[in-house]
Amino acid sequence: xxxxxxxxxxxxxxxxxxxxxxxxxxxxxxxxxxxxxxxxxxxxxxxxxxxxxxxxxxxxxxxxxxxxxxxxxxxxxxxxxxxxxxxxxxxxxxxxxxxxxxxxxxxxxxxxxxxxxxxxxxxxxxxxxxxxxxxxxxxxxxxxxxxxxxxxxxxxxxxxxxxxxxxxxxxxxxxxxxxxxxxxxxxxxxxxxxxxxxxxxxxxxxxxxxxxxxxxxxxxxxxxxxxxxxxxxxxxxxxxxxxxxxxxxxxxxxxxxxxxxxxxxxxxxxxxxxxxxxxxxxxxxxxxxxxxxxxxxxxxxxxxxxxxxxxxxxxxxxxxxxxxxxxxxxxxxxxxxxxxxxxxxxxxxxxxxxxxxxxxxxxxxxxxxxxxxxxxxxxxxxxxxxxxxxxxxxxxxxxxxxxxxxxxxxxxxxxxxxxxxxxxxxxxxxxxxxxxxxxxxxxxxxxxxxxxxxxxxxxxxx
Ligand code: GLU
Numbered sequence: 250x251x252x253x254x255x256x257x258x259x260x261x262x263x264x265x266x267x268x269x270x271x272x273x274x275x276x277x278x279x280x281x282x283x284x285x286x287x288x289x290x291x292x293x294x295x296x297x298x299x300x301x302x303x304x305x306x307x308x309x310x311x312x313x314x315x316x317x318x319x320x321x322x323x324x325x326x327x328x329x330x331x332x333x334x335x336x337x338x339x340x341x342x343x344x345x346x347x348x349x350x351x352x353x354x355x356x357x358x359x360x361x362x363x364x365x366x367x368x369x370x371x372x373x374x375x376x377x378x379x380x381x382x383x384x385x386x387x388x389x390x391x392x393x394x395x396x397x398x399x400x401x402x403x404x405x406x407x408x409x410x411x412x413x414x415x416x417x418x419x420x421x422x423x424x425x426x427x428x429x430x431x432x433x434x435x436x437x438x439x440x441x442x443x444x445x446x447x448x449x450x451x452x453x454x455x456x457x458x459x460x461x462x463x464x465x466x467x468x469x470x471x472x473x474x475x476x477x478x479x480x481x482x483x484x485x486x487x488x489x490x491x492x493x494x495x496x497x498x499x500x501x502x503x504x505x506x507x508x509x510x511x512x513x514x515x516x517x518x519x520x521x522x523x524x525x526x527x528x529x530x531x532x533x534x535x536x537x538x539x540x541x542x543x544x545x546x547x548x549x550x551x552x553x554x555x556x557x558x559x560x561x562x563x564x565x566x567x568x569x570x571x572x573x574x575x576x577x578x579x580x581x582x583x584x585x586x587x588x589x590x591x592x593x594x595x596x597x598x599x600x601x602x603x604x605x606x607x608x609x610x611x612x613x614x615x616x617x618x619x620x621x622x623x624x625x626x627x628x629x630x631x632x633x634x635x636x637x638x639x640x641x642x643x644x645x646x647x648x649x650x651x652x653x654x655x656x657x658x659x660x661x662x663x664x665x666x667x668x669x670x671x672x673x674x675x676x677x678x679x680x681x682x683x684x685x686x687x688x689x690x691x692x693x694x695x696x697x698x699x700x701x702x703x704x705x706x707x708x709x710x711x
Contacts, residue, residue, distance in 0.1 A: 256401075257432075258627045259303075261637070262303050262306070263303060263658055264558045265306075265309075266299055266302040266303050266306075266309070266605040267299070268685055269302065269309050269314075270295045270298070270299070270302070270314070271316055271467075272294060273295070273579045273582035274288075274291060274295055274496060275319065276315070277291050277318055281366075282368060282369075284367055284369040284371075284422075284477065284520065285367060286306050286367045286370075286426035286587060286612070287345065287366075287367045287370040287371045287374065288338065289371065289373040289588075289612070289615070289616060290370075290374050290375055290612060291318055291374065291381060292616070293397065293616060293619075293690070293694070294374070294378065294694050294698065295314070297307060297685075297688075297690060297691040297693075297694035297695055297698075298314070298694065298695065298698060299541060300683040300684055300695075301683060301695055301698070301699065304683070304705065307480070307706070308702050309371040310647070310672060311632055311705075311706055311710075312710075313417045313702045313705055316345075316705065316710075317348065317526070317698075317701065317702070317705070318372075318374065319355075319372065320345045320346060320347045320348075320373065321346050321347065321349060322345075322346040322420075322458075322660065323344075323345050323346075323366070323370075324343065324344045324345075324346070324392075324405075324417075324420055325341060325342065325343050325366070326342045326343075326416040326417070327342070327416070328340040328341065328342045328394055328396065328409065328413050328416070328685075329411045329412060330405070330408045330409045330643070331408060331416060332401075333402055333404060333405055335500060335533035336401075337483045338624075339392045340395055340396040340409070341394060341395050342370075342392070342393070342394045342413050342416060342417065342427070342442040342539045343364065343365075343366060343369045343392050343393055343394065344390065344391075344392035344417060344420060344421070344428070345366075345369050345370055345373040345391050345392065346388045346390045346420070346426055346508065346661075347370075347373040347374060347377055347388070347390050347391070347438075348377045348388050348389045348390075348701060348705075349388035350436045350701050350704035350705045350708060351380065351381055351384070351386055351387060351388050351700065351701060351704055352380075352386035352387040352388045353387065353388055353422075353424055353426055353427055354388045354389065354422075354424055354425070354427070354641065355374070355376070355380055355387035355388060355389065355390060355426070355427050355429075355431070355644070356373060356376040356380070356389055356390040356391040356428070356431075357372075357389075357391060357392075357428065357429045357430050357431030357434065357460075357640075357642070358390070358392045358393045358428045358429070358431055358434045358438075359372070359391070359393035359394075359395075359431040359433060359434065359446040360393055360394050360396045360397075360398050360409075360432070360433030360434050360438070361393070361395070361396075361432050362395055362396075362397045362432050363395070364393040364394060364395045364396075365395065366392075367391055368587070369391050369392060369631070370391075370609055371587070371611075372391040372431070373389055373390055373391035374544065375611055375632065375633055376389035376391050376640070377388065377389030377446075377697070377701055378694060378697030378698060378701070379499070379578065379632075379633040379634070379640060379697065380637075380638070380640055380644075381638050381696075381698070381700045381701045382633060382634055382672045382675065382676075382693060382696060382697045383637050383640060383641040383644060383668055383672065383696040384547050384668065384671060385640075385644035385645075385668075385674075386644070387427075387640070387643075388645050390426055390428075390589050391431075392417070392428055393431065393433075393434075394409075395414075396409055396431075396433075398438075398695075403437075403693065404440065406437065406438065407441045408637065409694075410438050410442045410445065411441060411442075411443035411444075411445040412446040412691075413439075414446055414449075415440065415444075415445060415449070418445070418446050418449050418450070418621075420600050421446075421562055422454065422457055422564065423454050423457050423647070423650070424458030427456065427457060427458065427459060427647060428442075428458055428459075428645070429458060429460045429640070429643050430506070432459040432505065432586065432644065434460075435460070435699030436460060436461070436462050436467070436472070439460045439461055439462075440461070440462055440465075440503065442544075443457070443458050443461060443465070446458070447460060448466045449594065449703050450592075455514075455650040456647050456650040456651060459471065459643035459644075459645065459647060460472075460646075462648070466537075466646075466650050467646065468552075468642060468643075468645055468646035468649055468656070468661055469655065469657065469658040469661050470642055470658050470661040470662050470665065471639075471642045471643065471661075472506065472510070472645055473510040473513070473662075474510075474512075474639045474641065474642035474661075474665055475506065475507045475510065475511075475609065475638050475676075476506070476507050476508065476509060476510025476511035476512070476513065476514060476584075476609065476636045476638075477510055477511075477513075477514045477637050477638060477662070477665065478567065478635075478636065478637065478638015478642075478665055478668075478669050479511045479514075479582060479607055479609045479635050479636055479638065480494060480511055480514035480515050480518065481586070481632065481638065481665065481669035481670070482513075482607060482630055482634060482638075482672065482673055483515075483580065483582070483605060483607045483634045483635070483665050484518065485669065485670055485673040485674075486605055486607070486630055486673065487604075487605055487628065489677075490606060490628065490648060492606075493508075493518075493519075493607070494520045494580070495518055495519030496517040496519055496520070496707065497521075497578075497579040497580050497604075498514075498521050498523055498577070498579050498580070499515050499518070499520045499521065499522045499523070499524060499525070499578055499579070499580045499582060500522075500524045500525075500573060500574070500576050500578040500580070500581050500582070500587060501522055501528075501582045502525065502526045502531070502570065502573050502574075502582070502583050502584055502585040502590075502610075502611070503525065503527070503549050503583075503584040503585030503586070503609070503610065503680055504525045504526060504527050504543055504546075504554050505584070505585075506549070506598030507584040507609040508525055508582075508584040508585070508609065508638075509540070509543065509544060509547065509548070511582055512525060512538065512540050512543070513540055515580075516537070516540065518577065520641060521536075521537040522537060522538050522540075523528060523535060523537060523538065523576060523578065524538070524573055524576045524578075525538060525543065525554065525572065526554060526570045526573045526585065527553060527554040528570055528585075529553055529554070529555065529569075529570065530554065530555060530566055530567050530568040530569055530570055531554070531566070531567050531569075531570055531572070531573040532554055532555075532557045532558065532564050532565065532566050532567075533565045533566075534557075534561060534563075534564035534578055536563075538557075538564075541560065542557055542560050542561070543557065551694055554566070560701065562698075570585065570589070570592075571587075571589060571591075571594065571642060572665050574590060574594035574595075574598055575597055575640050576599055576602070577601035577602065578598075578603060579602070579603065579604045579605070579606065580603070580605045580606070580607070581598050581603050581606045581607075581615060582607050582608075582609050582635045583606070583608055583610055583613035584593065584609030584613070585610050585613065586610050586611075587610065587611055587612040588612065588613065588614065588615050589610065589613045590613050590618050591615050591617065591618055592615065592616070592617035592618050592620075592621050593615065594618065595617070595619075595621035595622055596621055598627075599621060599622070599625045599627060602658045603627055604627065604628060605628035605629075605630070606622055606627055606628070606629050606630065607629060607635045608631055608632035608636065609632075609635060610632065610633065610636070611632050611636065613632065614629075614634055619631075619690060623688060623690070626687075628650050628689075629689060629690065629692075630689055631689055631690040631693045631695060632691040633693045633694070634672050634673070634689060634692075637668075637669075638665050638668065638669055639670070641665060641668045641669075642661060642664075642665055645661055645664060645665075655703060672693075674695045675692070675696040676689045676692035676696055677692060678692070678696070678701075679691075679692040679693075679695040679696040680692030680695070682695075683695055
């Protein structure tokens with residue numbers, strides 16, 4: 250009898266949670282029907298939270314999910330700029346200040362033609378959870394513009410960055426909102442934006458942006474942090490299954506900041522990285538990629554990855570970037586962009602014996618691809634956890650700026666390793682506690698969410 254009652258109450262609980270999540274999700278879709286990437290990010294998080302809401306209905310009663318999916322503030326603005334021929338262009342700028350329960354808004358800026366509110370909101374929502382996982386006192390935000398830096402001169406980039414910051418400066422500050430880089434925004438762009446911010450404020454507020462140059466307040470190891478952190482997380486994941494990065498064959502998509510330093514650390518730990526890509530195609534080099542050549546092409550010359558075969562004719566170049574997942578490997582690291590790896594690609598990777606997948610980019614595997622990995626017992630590390638090293642070291646940059654000090658590379662790198670280990674352990678613990686062992690996607694969402702939700706409850710409805 251008692252058993253029957255408790256079974257019934259557990260079924261009721263499940264139904265309540267299901268109905269609640271469905272209702273909140275429908276509100277999201279009805280409000281902003283075109284924001285498909287944002288819907289995808291919300292759905293993934295909600296799915297992970299089912300067991301949490303069953304155990305702690307207070308998150309439902311206090312309306313935490315309704316609040317967390319609505320940004321505290323959304324800013325869109327005009328970014329006019331003049332090209333080298335004297336023509337005027339107008340781009341659209343965004344900053345989504347998503348959640349400040351744990352600290353000031355923190356997250357990168359993306360300059361890419363695909364940027365729109367859906368992209369910035371999905372990135373911002375993920376950033377809340379990611380930043381929470383780092384254990385650092387940072388809230389979540391994201392921004393950018395639908396500006397295409399490809400083929401622009403240094404002066405055009407500078408004029409764009411100054412115009413962008415002229416408006417953004419009104420909303421940010423070292424204790425308010427601290428932007429950084431993302432796709433299309435690196436040290437050069439951060440420098441131009443910092444220069445403009447400083448001029449407008451007449452004040453050297455180093456902590457207003459992270460990813461700065463080392464000469465004026467940047468942190469050692471910030472450039473490497475996202476890529477290195479990805480490999481530190483991967484190593485933890487593999488270690489639990491008595492596997493190792495050493496001796497493994499690795500495929501890394503992309504050839505930007507995340508990819509380059511993931512490749513560097515993977516190689517340092519003894520992996521053979523056989524392929525990487527850009528938005529036009531991928532290179533395959535069976536003996537292992539020569540990273541110096543990739544760096545020269547991408548970091549120095551701003552060139553295309555196809556140029557690699559000029560130095561190594563024995564390597565192959567294949568047009569089209571998504572077919573990179575046809576290359577057999579032990580470890581796949583999607584480090585390019587969102588939804589770059591679908592269920593067909595996931596199926597191929599599984600067929601070819603992939604053992605682990607680590608997301609260096611944000612949301613690079615679509616929902617179906619994630620299911621393929623989880624259903625086939627492939628170790629799967631979700632972006633929020635795997636690529637959190639970048640923003641974690643951004644928080645260390647802020648700490649150094651506040652202290653007016655700089656730590657050595659080794660000091661920052663040691664902290665990064667510790668942070669990545671903790672993130673991994675927290676994800677494992679949360680997935681185990683809520684009956685989903687091995688599901689790090691759920692573990693990351695649960696561990697990241699709970700800290701933010703508890704801080705929101707503590708701060709009341711404001
Ligand atoms: N854009 C990076 C990310 O996706 C870094 C953000 C930051 O350093 O604030 O986490």
